[in-house]
Amino acid sequence: MPEFVWPWLLALLPLPWLWQRLLPAARSHAAALRLPHRQEIAALAGIAPGRAGLRGAPRWLWLVWALLCVALARPQALAEADMPPRSGRDLMLAVDLSGSMSETDMRLAGRPVDRLTAVKAVLADFLDRRAGDRVGLVLFGQRAYAVTPLTFDLETVRQQVLDSVVGLAGRETAIGDALALSVKRLREQADPERPNPNRVIILLTDGVNNAGVVPPEKAAELAVLERIRVHTIGFGGEVRSGAFGLPFGRSEPEIDEDALRAISARTGGRFFRARDTDELAGIYAELDRLEAITHEGRPQRPRRELYPWPLGTALVLTLLALAVPRREARA
Template sequence: MQDILANGLSLLPNFAWPWAWLALPLPLLMLLWPLREENGAALRVPYEPARLQLQASSRTAAVLQMLLLWLAWLCLCAAVARPQHLGEPIEPPRQARQMMLAVDLSGSMSEPDMQLGGQVVDRLTAAKAVLADFLERREGDRIGLLVFGQRAYALTPLTADRATVRDQLRDSVVGLAGRETALGDAIALSVKRLREQPQGQRVVIVLTDGVNTAGVLEPLKAAELAKAEGVRVYTIAFGGSGGMSLFGVQLPGADDQVDEATLTKVASETGGRFFRARDTEELVKIYAELDRLEPVKDAGPAVRPRIERYPWPLGLALILGVLALAWRGLRS
């Protein structure tokens, strides 16, 4: 019952200028105005019944005309009072991040040492699945995708269209940018893409499983550039133990292929953090932690726009006024 009553009240209009209703009794002042007697020609009816019938008809027509004029005045006052309805709630845009995702596509990312859904997959396939889930949660962010191997390439610019970023990531393959690892160039290119974005929102997340072996810029030099531009860099070393193999035999010391020391220095220099993921489960936890470290702020209170409804009573007032004038013409 309360819901029905609330819905009924919500249908009632609000008036922006309710003081306009004070003009409603103004026509009553016309009754105080002295009437001038008309001395024009009159129709003389010799028979009393016909005269009474004519007076009754004239009185009825006058009452109908007065009713039309009063209704027109009522609608005109309603239009001046500006009736309004509240539209559907609109949420303001969320305060989000400007984020570049840098993904390693070097040859070692094809190593099949990860588990995904109970199946053995390569590192890139596992990374794609985790990143796709991460993108789903970043509603409101503007995200760009950069891949790197021997060189660094920006596949998508910063965009709020996360589906496009996800599609580009899905179509990326190992070796697309070369078989080596240009880690420093990837960080520098990400910083360049974020240079024009608002301060405090510039974030780079680098996923790699190797050591900087290509490119023209060292990772630590790129970290200095990121710090100067106010870009936080989060580095993720991804790769399982025994990540390199030869003829199906795992080689010892494979974990040393990831330069954890350099990745740690890059992150600490820029105000970010370094993470180590040896399997898919750990990678999922890392991106969940990144959600906590770089949260998408909730939207502010919803706003309900005011929709003007004054054209309706104004149009009705014009129609009633025209009818009243037409009725007077017919009487004449």
């Protein structure tokens, strides 16, 4: 059985009858109105020229009115309830925007790009596979900022990542602040309908903690208390450096791998090292396997709009009724 979104609009059905019965004065004064081509208009509508009121209206006109009222009430067909699978993850991404992320030591589609551009490309693909997850975003440099709250709207998170620029949060690196803020947001934005979610932080950085007020060790303790697992990714390729900053020789970028390993080990997560976009993509694929968890979501009943049927039928009836007198007139 169809259901109506606005069933109260069906109360308009007897309106023409009420107009005819309760407002006789309106009918008595109707004759005072002189319309040009009155005879032709009445004939076109299928009403006798001398009875151009509601009482003389043809049956098809009443049917059209009833169909319009049904369409206005917006009937919908409800399918059987299903239980779509939904991930149990609350995932917070913490992405480094410090000055070193502008280093051009990555390659994407065969051309050199800076680190942030490479991260954006791989993160966009990673978010495409997060259906069912609530994802939030923290961007950090000298300070940490919660840009996107936990949300199922992954397109918003993706757009915020794409709009980020190097240095937006300062040129230094506050890893501890970013981690502490991520823990805080996961705690504050808990979903009461999912009392035991799988809460995860993925922290990506290419530097050393040299700013902020919260030491990384203290932030890791906060994550442990909240039972939040932290995966850390040290990101950046090999860079060439020499005298006066000229590119010469080969050395590893300055990443505090020991500190990142300690954070992950303390919280039950894993540390990854990515030197190029392929390794970074492989890390995110590995995280898919590590964090795979699904459960049944809330029951959903798909709705199909039915109002086009009565609306279309009313239109067809009107066109047919208007066309019949014309054919008779030509004959």
